[in-house]
Amino acid sequence: MVKVQELAEKSKFDKEVIIHAVGKRKLARARVYVKSGSGKITINGVPLKYWGTPILRSRIQEVLEIARAYLGDEVNKYDIKIIANSGGLVSQAEAIRNGIARALSYMFGAELKKIFENYDKYLIIWDPRRCEPHRSL
Numbered sequence: 056m057v058k059v060q061e062l063a064e065k066s067k068f069d070k071e072v073i074i075h076a077v078g079k080r081k082l083a084r085a086r087v088y089v090k091s092g093s094g095k096i097t098i099n100g101v102p103l104k105y106w107g108t109p110i111l112r113s114r115i116q117e118v119l120e121i122a123r124a125y126l127g128d129e130v131n132k133y134d135i136k137i138i139a140n141s142g143g144l145v146s147q148a149e150a151i152r153n154g155i156a157r158a159l160s161y162m163f164g165a166e167l168k169k170i171f172e173n174y175d176k177y178l179i180i181w182d183p184r185r186c187e188p189h190r191s192l
Contacts, residue, residue, distance in 0.1 A: 071090060071091060074161055076158035078151060078152065079153060081142050081184075083147045084142075085151045086139075087158045088158075090133065091132060091134070092132070093132075097135075103115065107144050111148040129163075130159070137154065153181065
């Protein structure tokens with residue numbers, strides 16, 4: 056398992072690595088950037104505690120809680136910046152969950168990916184369901 060510190064030592068750019076992942080759900084897209092920091096999570100420039108509804112925030116924090124159960128406080132050492140667009144708030148929250156899980160599994164290896172897949176397979180893979188177009192009569 057390759058840790059981020061080892062990747063940072065190999066990096067040419069200021070010894071800091073930024074992990075990028077994309078999450079999708081219906082038409083919503085979420086670009087997730089993870090870098091070392093103090094544990095701040097921002098969505099479109101807004102802190103997580105002010106974004107969306109409490110239920111949507113808990114769906115996003117669910118991924119972080121699963122990762123904390125496996126990694127401990129290691130997850131709190133990284134800042135997560137999210138840019139979400141298109142779709143509704145619920146689809147954006149699902150896309151954010153997907154993007155965060157993909158970024159963390161890329162950073163911390165296959166064991167965490169397997170834990171995410173056992174919990175909910177749509178944390179790692181994109182949900183293939185789409186709206187069917189209306190048919191004319």
